[in-house]
Amino acid sequence: MTTLIAAASPAETHANPPPCLLLPLDPFHALVKSLSLVLGPSSGLDSADVDPNDLIALMSIYTSNEKEWARYALADPKRNYTRNLVDEGNGKSNLIVVVWNPGKGSPIHDHANAHCVMKILKGSLKETQYAMPKANGSIQQPPQVTKESTYTENEVTYISDSIGLHKIANGSATEPAVSMHLYTPPHAAHFGFNLYDESTGKRTHIPRAGFYSTHGRALRETSNGVQ
Template sequence: MASTMLASFPGTTASYTTSHLNKDSAPLLVGEDNYTFEQLVQDLRSYLGSSRGIDGENVDHNVLIAFMSKYASNPKDWSRFARNDVSKNYTRNLVEDINGCANLLVLVWNPQKGSPIHDHADAHCIMKILGGELNEVIYDTPDPERGHDAPLTVKQETTYKTDEVAYICDQIGLHRVMNPQKDQVAVSLHLYTPPNAADFGYNIYDRETGRSSHVYQAS
């Protein structure tokens, strides 16, 4: 079932876009046919080097966004990583542990399934859509000193299509990601730096009360 659905992605076309959360950044070229998935991984590895990751003084998240945007999605490149489990909302598949300072993963999202509302454990995430589309809702992070329950406030909602790139960190807010399609999986590429969620866990939030609970290590 999974392999049939993964094989159904249409071809991608080149276009220009900016990260939806970085309106002031320069347009980024999406879909360079001669820029391979292997080159993307190598560029990420080389740029991050032996740094502490995106929080390093010489690391600019806009450069990482540019690398992710430059790659034109081709299922032949990433299908070997896109392992799916229809019993789960989504699966996380490691592509590369980058010098211990970042993780690159392929996520496969089952139809009309998604993540809980969550933070990023003081890390940063750059997400590229490899196939299908994903809907993201960003919420304001509740004030831990507020002293009462209250629904989370929606800050922004965006649907991303193939080859579009988004960036989020805890300074932007919490988010929830889901596949809105009824009959097709979605596939996305995620760069987490530093890999705090995998190492230490992260927090998930209840939409109606704003209460959080800790999840030990992203699997």
């Protein structure tokens, strides 16, 4: 695999790029650009044709520097976490920064048949994976835990629906955690995703995964979706 991290010329930027991409790129924004290049232009490769290992490798190279991504890390103490959109990858992906309040986490959820790559930018997060429930008529069962892992700053992990479901939690009672997530294709934002009750396994469809902010600017009205 060829490492693609490099500064972009104006001709290579998006038609309507975030203001940060018009400036010389720091390592975080070089990563944003590189991920977009791997996914290709809007008329190029489909996300399904991209090897997720290339995305994992690019995100692993980056060393977290809070000064580079802090403008996107908008938090809200009234929420478990906030989903902050950084880039849309030529329409092929959503790259978001998630701020997890102390002691808070997500419900069990799927990923709408998309790839999900997660990198820890600050703190640590616990991931609990579950087997994908099997269709069994009206019978519902609690999701079965298959794996538990804790990831710390700069570690990267990957999940898709072929692996199963998961939930994410910030185990610290006093400190927030921050993570970066790449979803490709961005199905959850467009078509929704499913939550699963931890006790019964009941599935609930959420029409779309919303954002608390886009490109560093808070939205007036948001949906409190999950990643």
